[in-house]
Amino acid sequence: MRVIETIGGVREAVRAARREGGTVGLVPTMGALHAGHVSLIARSAAECSVTVVSIFVNPIQFTQAEDFERYPRTLEGDVVECRRAGASLVFAPSNQEMYPRPLTTFIEPGPVAEGLCGPFRPGHFRGVATVVAKLFHAVEPGRAYFGEKDAQQLAVIQTMVSDLNMAVEIVPVATVREADGLAMSSRNQRLGAAERKAAPVLYTGLQAALARLEAGEREARVVREAAQEALAREPLVRLEYLDVVDAGTMQPVERVTGPVRVAVAAWLGGVRLIDNVRFEAR
Numbered sequence: 259m260r261v262i263e264t265i266g267g268v269r270e271a272v273r274a275a276r277r278e279g280g281t282v283g284l285v286p287t288m289g290a291l292h293a294g295h296v297s298l299i300a301r302s303a304a305e306c307s308v309t310v311v312s313i314f315v316n317p318i319q320f321t322q323a324e325d326f327e328r329y330p331r332t333l334e335g336d337v338v339e340c341r342r343a344g345a346s347l348v349f350a351p352s353n354q355e356m357y358p359r360p361l362t363t364f365i366e367p368g369p370v371a372e373g374l375c376g377p378f379r380p381g382h383f384r385g386v387a388t389v390v391a392k393l394f395h396a397v398e399p400g401r402a403y404f405g406e407k408d409a410q411q412l413a414v415i416q417t418m419v420s421d422l423n424m425a426v427e428i429v430p431v432a433t434v435r436e437a438d439g440l441a442m443s444s445r446n447q448r449l450g451a452a453e454r455k456a457a458p459v460l461y462t463g464l465q466a467a468l469a470r471l472e473a474g475e476r477e478a479r480v481v482r483e484a485a486q487e488a489l490a491r492e493p494l495v496r497l498e499y500l501d502v503v504d505a506g507t508m509q510p511v512e513r514v515t516g517p518v519r520v521a522v523a524a525w526l527g528g529v530r531l532i533d534n535v536r537f538e539a540r
């Protein structure tokens with residue numbers, strides 16, 4: 259498995275594979291890989307002849323410079339994980355390679371990025387969509403794999419690909435959870451012991467909402483309240499938002515009539531966590 263640092267290098271490597279008739283899969287990451295990433299890589303490796311894992315901590319998607327500075331950078335261990343999970347190559351460009359001069363052209367995601375995390379992380383999804391578009395142009399994958407844990411990010415990318423006729427299939431991959439239900443995230447390692455113990459309550463809350471939906475409840479307010487009640491029992495949780503949204507557009511719904519996500523963001527100490535569950539009304 260090769261580690262390539264330049265756009266020209268990765269382009270050449272995948273073009274050679276494509277000439278031989280292979281499908282190129284891309285798993286975009288910021289490194290600090292965990293079991294959630296491993297499941298994306300393994301899925302791509304099972305479905306594609308070449309799997310590229312990009313590892314790039316993207317400065318333009320961070321709202322706070324400080325968060326960008328302290329984002330974990332664990333390239334050596336990540337490369338080992340990629341090899342173990344079946345990746346064919348790692349694309350690990352520098353900042354200079356991705357942004358040789360200040361960027362003047364951006365992807366503006368529109369309404370799909372305006373709710374949920376949008377108001378709390380201004381410019382975040384614009385930075386995500388822009389870097390993902392750049393990665394798509396560098397790697398030209400036939401398929402790209404994204405975790406459902408970041409449901410709004412997934413919807414932003416799906417909308418961008420559809421709006422701009424990008425020739426890539428977006429493959430959503432189910433959230434991987436710890437045994438106690440906590441969704442895998444590189445942020446989990448920053449939780450203190452008490453916060454880590456409390457964190458699975460996010461999933462407990464979402465399951466309470468899901469139980470209402472599965473029992474036939476269709477009023478979003480009632481569904482939200484079921485989750486809120488569970489979360490209110492944990493004093494360490496500071497809720498940022500909890501909403502029932504259309505699974506495609508990410509717009510809040512009042513009544514559940516199609517596919518929705520119940521999505522939550524909350525702070526535990528100084529760590530912000532997100533999670534969601536999907537439900538489809540029939």
Ligand code: PAF
Nearest residue numbers: 286287288316386389408
């Ligand atoms: O989900 C992530 O790790 C990042 O937002 C992504 C998609 C790699 C873009 O930087």
